[in-house]
Amino acid sequence: xxxxxxxxxxxxxxxxxxxxxxxxxxxxxxxxxxxxxxxxxxxxxxxxxxxxxxxxxxxxxxxxxxxxxxxxxxxxxxxxxxxxxxxxxxxxxxxxxxxxxxxxxxxxxxxxxxxxxxxxxxxxxxxxxxxxxxxxxxxxxxxxxxxxxxxxxxxxxxxxxxxxxxxxxxxxxxxxxxxxxxxxxxxxxxxxxxxxxxxxxxxxxxxxxxxxxxxxxxxxxxxxxxxxxxxxxxxxxxxxxxxxxxxxxxxxxxxxxxxxxxxxxxxxxxxxxxxxxxxxxxxxxxxxxxxxxxxxxxxxxxxxxxxxxxxxxxxxxxxxxxxxxxxxxxxxxxxxxxxxxxxxxxxxxxxxxxxxxxxxxxxxxxxxxxxxxxxxxxxxxxxxxxxxxxxxxxxxxxxxxxxxxxxxxxxxxxxxxxxxxxxxxxxxxxxxxxxxxxxxxxxxxxxxxxxxxxxxxxxxxxxxxxxxxxxxxxxxxxxxxxxxxxxxxxxxxxxx
Numbered sequence: 087x088x089x090x091x092x093x094x095x096x097x098x099x100x101x102x103x104x105x106x107x108x109x110x111x112x113x114x115x116x117x118x119x120x121x122x123x124x125x126x127x128x129x130x131x132x133x134x135x136x137x138x139x140x141x142x143x144x145x146x147x148x149x150x151x152x153x154x155x156x157x158x159x160x161x162x163x164x165x166x167x168x169x170x171x172x173x174x175x176x177x178x179x180x181x182x183x184x185x186x187x188x189x190x191x192x193x194x195x196x197x198x199x200x201x202x203x204x205x206x207x208x209x210x211x212x213x214x215x216x217x218x219x220x221x222x223x224x225x226x227x228x229x230x231x232x233x234x235x236x237x238x239x240x241x242x243x244x245x246x247x248x249x250x251x252x253x254x255x256x257x258x259x260x261x262x263x264x265x266x267x268x269x270x271x272x273x274x275x276x277x278x279x280x281x282x283x284x285x286x287x288x289x290x291x292x293x294x295x296x297x298x299x300x301x302x303x304x305x306x307x308x309x310x311x312x313x314x315x316x317x318x319x320x321x322x323x324x325x326x327x328x329x330x331x332x333x334x335x336x337x338x339x340x341x342x343x344x345x346x347x348x349x350x351x352x353x354x355x356x357x358x359x360x361x362x363x364x365x366x367x368x369x370x371x372x373x374x375x376x377x378x379x380x381x382x383x384x385x386x387x388x389x390x391x392x393x394x395x396x397x398x399x400x401x402x403x404x405x406x407x408x409x410x411x412x413x414x415x416x417x418x419x420x421x422x423x424x425x426x427x428x429x430x431x432x433x434x435x436x437x438x439x440x441x442x443x444x445x446x447x448x449x450x451x452x453x454x455x456x457x458x459x460x461x462x463x464x465x466x467x468x469x470x471x472x473x474x475x476x477x478x479x480x481x482x483x484x485x486x487x488x489x490x491x492x493x494x495x496x497x498x499x500x501x502x503x504x505x506x507x508x509x510x511x512x513x514x515x516x517x518x519x520x521x522x523x524x525x526x527x528x529x530x531x532x533x534x535x536x537x538x539x540x541x542x543x544x545x546x547x548x549x550x551x552x553x554x555x556x557x558x559x560x561x562x563x564x565x566x567x568x569x570x571x572x573x574x575x576x577x578x579x580x581x582x
Contacts, residue, residue, distance in 0.1 A: 091526030102523035109546030114148035164530030167246030169326035193223035221267035254303025299533035322533030334525020347497035351392030387476035422566035
């Protein structure tokens with residue numbers, strides 16, 4: 087018996103086939119190079135939803151060819167997706183404009199104005215967030231600036247809702263998804279229609295709500311033909327990438343924390359208290375297992391520039407080096423990169439910096455001292471320091487940090503990054519051989535009732551490495567972090 091999970095990212099689409107009993111996986115990714123993010127204007131970020139679907143089809147065919155299994159043996163489908171995006175379709179389910187994705191900054195002022203006019207405390211207590219630069223504010227931007235498109239909208243969706251629509255022909259969303267759109271009222275446990283009324287947006291544009299783990303539809307004959315799967319295969323799980331990454335690491339209960347360092351860098355901690363950050367520097371959403379009777383909130387901090395910085399360094403400075411070679415070269419330089427500091431921003435507004443749209447920065451560069459290796463090390467350390475800066479906010483919100491789980495992927499493939507992260511944060515890092523697509527597959531098994539419970543679903547998930555803080559380097563990392571904070575302070579004053 088098999089399960090299949092789709093992880094719809096902004097860089098690529100990954101598909102994982104999971105053998106339910108053994109936990110063995112087969113994975114495929116498309117495209118070979120990162121998908122394009124269009125920026126028609128500074129601060130904008132758009133992608134074609136059709137590109138996500140096309141790459142999902144390609145990766146599915148790859149995985150079926152590699153595994154040689156009978157598609158009829160796949161019993162359920164799970165979907166993970168890049169959060170906070172906006173996809174608009176007409177009555178014929180045709181996309182009306184490119185998706186406005188997570189790192190797009192155009193709606194900041196709209197969200198900030200709504201925060202003030204709706205009432206800061208009202209928003210924080212009922213939405214657990216400011217409307218900020220999230221999906222609802224992006225939809226309002228379309229209404230204000232592209233009225234011809236707005237008039238044609240039948241439904242407004244998140245990226246995962248679009249993929250589910252392509253698979254099933256049905257248009258639905260989830261409470262967890264609506265919470266990331268800042269359209270879920272945690273007090274009333276329902277759609278925040280009062281936010282839509284403020285934005286003068288028709289509530290009928292919001293899809294029908296289904297549970298995160300549930301029968302969300304079946305694969306149509308047309309979709310099955312494109313994917314190479316069996317018609318009627320159920321879609322039984324859907325979640326945004328960060329809640330889903332937490333699920334993939336069996337992070338479901340209060341006090342458990344997960345980190346990811348893909349295109350963006352994220353720390354995600356689970357709690358059971360109705361907590362929020364008054365300045366919205368970290369955000370609280372409904373976790374995948376949230377319910378009225380057993381609340382589970384996911385507190386998330388995001389640094390937009392993580393893997394995207396590493397990719398920029400590779401493309402512009404690393405020549406023919408691959409990522410493992412870059413990691414090895416960076417490790418030849420001492421902690422602190424001999425005074426070279428990089429701020430890993432420049433990929434849209436940064437929540438931990440109060441939604442400021444600051445640029446990246448290289449500071450302390452000396453032509454007679456520094457080379458490519460220093461830049462590569464400073465880049466990885468800069469991401470670690472930016473994450474720890476955000477962690478301080480979470481610590482002040484009562485999140486206790488002793489152990490952090492992460493998938494052995496992306497920047498955590500770098501021994502330097504993993505050690506720098508453990509030593510700077512003071513946390514033990516546990517690495518697991520899993521990822522978002524595998525998590526989505528397990529979620530599908532849970533939603534289809536093929537596992538008896540969460541414990542059963544993760545019985546075969548094994549920790550492959552444990553990284554403890556390097557106490558011999560603690561002082562050096564503290565000094566480097568203080569230098570990084572000084573540069574950040576000066577840079578923000580300059581930006582202002």
